[in-house]
Amino acid sequence: MKNLLEHMGVEPERLHFSWISSAESTKFVDVATKVTESVKSLESKEKKFVKTKPKVA
Amino acid sequence: MKSYTDKIKEIAKRLLKEDKVDMVIGYRKGTVPLMHQPFFATSEGEVDSFVWDSNCGLNLANYITDRKERIGIVATGCNSRNIAVHVVEGKIQRDQLYIIGIPCQGMVDRHKLAAMAEGNIASVEEDEDKGTITISGQGFSKSVDKAEVLQENCSICVHRNPVLCDELVADEVTEQTREQADPYARVREIEAMSPDDKWAHFDDLLSDCIRCYACRNACPLCYCPQCFVDESNPQWVGKSVDPTDIRTFHLLRAYHCAGRCTDCGACVRSCPVGINVRDFTKKLEKDCLELYGWEAGLNTEQRPPLDTYKPEDPEDFIK
Numbered sequence: 001m002k003n004l005l006e007h008m009g010v011e012p013e014r015l016h017f018s019w020i021s022s023a024e025s026t027k028f029v030d031v032a033t034k035v036t037e038s039v040k041s042l043e044s045k046e047k048k049f050v051k052t053k054p055k056v057a
Numbered sequence: 058m059k060s061y062t063d064k065i066k067e068i069a070k071r072l073l074k075e076d077k078v079d080m081v082i083g084y085r086k087g088t089v090p091l092m093h094q095p096f097f098a099t100s101e102g103e104v105d106s107f108v109w110d111s112n113c114g115l116n117l118a119n120y121i122t123d124r125k126e127r128i129g130i131v132a133t134g135c136n137s138r139n140i141a142v143h144v145v146e147g148k149i150q151r152d153q154l155y156i157i158g159i160p161c162q163g164m165v166d167r168h169k170l171a172a173m174a175e176g177n178i179a180s181v182e183e184d185e186d187k188g189t190i191t192i193s194g195q196g197f198s199k200s201v202d203k204a205e206v207l208q209e210n211c212s213i214c215v216h217r218n219p220v221l222c223d224e225l226v227a228d229e230v231t232e233q234t235r236e237q238a239d240p241y242a243r244v245r246e247i248e249a250m251s252p253d254d255k256w257a258h259f260d261d262l263l264s265d266c267i268r269c270y271a272c273r274n275a276c277p278l279c280y281c282p283q284c285f286v287d288e289s290n291p292q293w294v295g296k297s298v299d300p301t302d303i304r305t306f307h308l309l310r311a312y313h314c315a316g317r318c319t320d321c322g323a324c325v326r327s328c329p330v331g332i333n334v335r336d337f338t339k340k341l342e343k344d345c346l347e348l349y350g351w352e353a354g355l356n357t358e359q360r361p362p363l364d365t366y367k368p369e370d371p372e373d374f375i376k
């Protein structure tokens with residue numbers, strides 16, 4: 001899944017996979033911080049997988 | 058391909074006469090040029106409609122899903138691999154089938170030919186000895202080498218001979234090696250792009266998609282009784298032609314075919330606007346080969362890689 005998303009042009013910085021148990025709160029905080037940091041570090045500001053057309057029905 | 062056609066007819070007649078099968082699935086001339094239709098012959102008399110040439114690019118494995126009859130079926134390399142996938146996935150029993158194997162010489166790309174024609178193509182002739190295809194219509198006629206107008210998937214095909222069959226219609230053809238065919242050249246080209254260029258490439262690729270779902274319907278792998286795109290409760294993906302919805306449809310459909318796709322090209326052939334949706338599936342095929350050493354449909358025993366777990370499966374993407 002990750003490979004195909006990257007292939008389609010989603011930056012690796014936006015794709016994170018983690019296995020976090022409900023008891024691992026510190027790991028969750030760590031991962032969440034890393035994810036936000038790596039997305040913010042991206043140069044491209046193009047929105048990907050965001051719908052632009054208004055919703056109908 | 059008169060010799061192939063004659064042999065198909067001969068075998069089909071015999072099978073029906075000896076009551077070995079209830080029907081034989083093959084192709085007959087389509088109502089429009091370049092598109093032969095699947096045809097089910099249930100009696101000896103119907104057998105004469107069968108044809109074989111370079112316009113038999115739809116995948117017949119698509120028509121055997123969950124069938125209960127005993128079936129004779131014409132199969133090229135890729136079609137036979139899709140039949141094998143069906144057997145593995147329990148969609149048909151091997152002993153229900155009598156496979157008439159075609160050593161395949163590739164299918165012509167109807168989109169390429171249409172682009173070359175100076176008007177609507179009214180008829181197509183194939184000269185086997187010279188290896189040419191002649192298309193003609195009102196006020197024009199043009200001959201080209203078949204090799205030049207092969208479907209891309211056929212020109213890079215490394216499994217032309219059936220992997221599974223009961224009887225061949227001719228001697229096996231020589232297979233190209235992976236080095237000669239270089240099947241992943243196009244995938245590598247895309248892989249080399251920057252993320253934004255990749256994004257733009259797929260935006261451009263899908264810009265004409267009208268979401269008719271012909272690509273899905275032509276694919277033998279897409280046999281779910283209800284496809285995720287048709288479901289409304291829950292609704293997995295928007296139904297509009299918003300670029301995000303279109304992209305989501307293609308991403309997920311391709312993923313459902315991961316490790317199962319044989320690169321038969323039926324999806325591209327059936328697309329009314331000529332979108333090469335194989336740009337998605339070919340990447341997955343390459344990954345399956347590189348990550349799991351897997352090629353779809355080469356036997357009827359092994360389950361596809363995304364359906365099994367092995368301790369040595371790569372997992373370095375999970376942090």
Ligand code: SF4
Pocket residue numbers: 114133134135136161162163164210211212214215216217218320321322
């Ligand atoms: S992909 Fe290979 S086996 Fe299938 S039609 Fe093309 S050349 Fe024949």
Ligand code: SF4
Pocket residue numbers: 265266267268269270271272273327328329330331332334
């Ligand atoms: S067949 Fe072509 S136009 Fe139709 S949904 Fe598939 S890619 Fe889109």
Ligand code: SF4
Pocket residue numbers: 116275276277278314317318319320321322323324325335338
């Ligand atoms: S996705 Fe396309 S190339 Fe792959 S098996 Fe389906 S129809 Fe054939």
